[in-house]
Amino acid sequence: MGHKILLIDDDANILRMLSSVFRFEGYSVITAEGGRKGLEILYFDQEIEVVICDIKMPQMDGEKVLEQIRSRYPLIPVIMLTGFLELETAVSVMRQGAFDYVTKPVNNEKLLEVVEKAVRQKERMIEELRKKGQEEKMAALGRLTAGFAHNLNNPLSCIIAYAEFLKTKYPHEERLDKMLSAANKMYAIISAMLDKTRKEHERKRVRINLNKMLTDELEFFEADLDFKHQVEKFLDLADDLPDIEAVYSDLSQCFSNLIKNALDAMKMSPEKKLMIRTGWNEQQLFVEIADSGCGIKKEDLPKLFEPFYSTKSKQGEDGLKGTGLGLYSSYQLMRPYGVTFDVQSEVGKGTRFRVLFPSALAIQPEAQTTVGSTV
Ligand SMILES: Nc1ncnc2c1ncn2[C@@H]1O[C@H](COP(=O)(O)OP(=O)(O)OP(=O)(O)O)[C@@H](O)[C@H]1O
Ligand SMILES: [Mg+2]
Incomplete structure (x- = not known):
């Protein structure tokens, strides 16, 4: 199934016409006759990726719908349909955070192009957020590992010091050599770990x-x-x-x-x-x-x-x-x-x-x- 879009318009004919255009292009389309219905659908359907909304609607106008979507679903791009020669409204909706506007009568190709752009931008934003989250997670994990490795150093130094002391008393005890060699290996692993986490954070x-x-x-x-x-x-x-x-x-x-x-x-x-x-x-x-x-x-x-x-x-x-x-x-x-x-x-x-x-x-x-x- 293609990208899911929500069409909000009070005119059933426009909804029908635009639905068939987008479905033909492989989109999955949901329609809402009016702003309130549109917001209700958005609330329940978390798969909607882009909203196309008419400005002039009788009960709840497009600007109100835009305002609600911006505050509740900041990642969903909203494309507004404005009347011909309504430049002021267009400027106003852009200022309120609309992704773009397309004038009526709708030029299908232009609208498709804007929707595609909106989908791409949304994907980019999600990817950036994901990356940021991942980086933060990695940084936290790095700090934890560094702290953990650092804390192991103290008891290990103690083991090495006592083994070396015992070695002076029992110079022919080979088991002490094995113990020292294992402890020194551990020391080298911990140092390498600290070195790696330090380098990875630069x-x-x-x-x-x-x-x-x-x-x-x-x-x-x-x-x-x-x-x-x-x-x-x-x-x-x-x-x-x-x-x-x-x-x-x-x-x-x-x-x-x-x-x-x-x-x-x-x-x-x-x-x-x-x-x-x-x-x-x-x-x-x-x-x-x-x-x-x-x-x-x-x-x-x-x-x-x-x-x-x-x-x-x-x-x-x-x-x-x-x-x-x-x-x-x-x-x-x-x-x-x-x-x-x-x-x-x-x-x-x-x-x-x-x-x-x-x-x-x-x-x-x-x-x-x-x-x-x-x-
Ligand atoms: N050396 C490989 N041999 C066989 N298939 C591979 C090899 N490297 C990658 N692939 C295929 O490419 C897919 C994508 O790899 P990628 O590393 O991007 O994701 P992943 O390993 O599935 O998940 P992760 O995000 O945990 O790395 C793998 O699921 C696998 O099918
Ligand atoms: Mg992988």
Whole structure:
């Protein structure tokens, strides 16, 4: 079913005529003869995306309806139908927050065009709100993780200090070495976690070594026991890969989405192989993430980067869940860098995602220092 619109007009003929125009174009249409009826419908039907409303109506005029919709449903765009030569009214409704106005007698094409614009704007607004909500959620989660990791440091330092003290008393006790080595490993994990959350909250462009970033991402996936024990990992990282300049979290989120998808795709595969490769030439640097998972049907390839496209929400035997925003947001995050994606896939065999960075993002070798750029 197409986008749902609500038509409000006191003239039944106009309602009939406009309904057939919009239905013909694939919209789903609801009509209301008058403002009060229109508001009642809006109250009960939460799927209405756009309202088209006449200005001159006997009981409740269009301006009143507009005022009510603006205050109760601020995300729904309202398009007003005004009389010919009623410029003042048109100006007034625009000031009150109408999305646009179309003069009567209605030019169908013009009205369709305005409605399409309104639908697009509404989708954009919802997406922005969603992104903002997601960012806030991530920020809160980041703060929580950072605090949690930080608090673990104190008892851990205490364990290390006592183990070291005991080691001076019992220098030949090997079990103390094992204890110290495990505690130091924990310390390194906590430091890496704090480092990652700190980097992910900076919106500054920084020097990034893609190889290092990918190995760090994999390190975090190790927390997933299936990943740790059942997935074979193959790394083929170009050791002369130039550093690039970008916002850390934009890239790390994109790689984490691609790795997560690869793991999901292999959930039911007997053979689980994750291959990560980097390389570069004069024109571009690439990161390749390939899996031996279920693959993607040819006809589904064009849908991958669409918002909310997901094959994971049907709660099949694999128990996977997805919102369908992973690839869409990866694409949005990478767009400002001129990054392109290339996908090759074969059903039953696996998938290879390639993220291609223009070489203009690379930091020239003479400007490179060795600090932080080694794998
Ligand atoms: N490596 C892959 N192998 C097979 N299918 C894939 C792969 N990567 C993506 N897909 C397909 O593309 C769809 C969209 O991926 P996307 O990451 O955008 O959403 P999702 O993983 O379903 O949900 P989420 O929002 O949690 O990431 C997936 O549901 C899946 O069908
Ligand atoms: Mg995903």
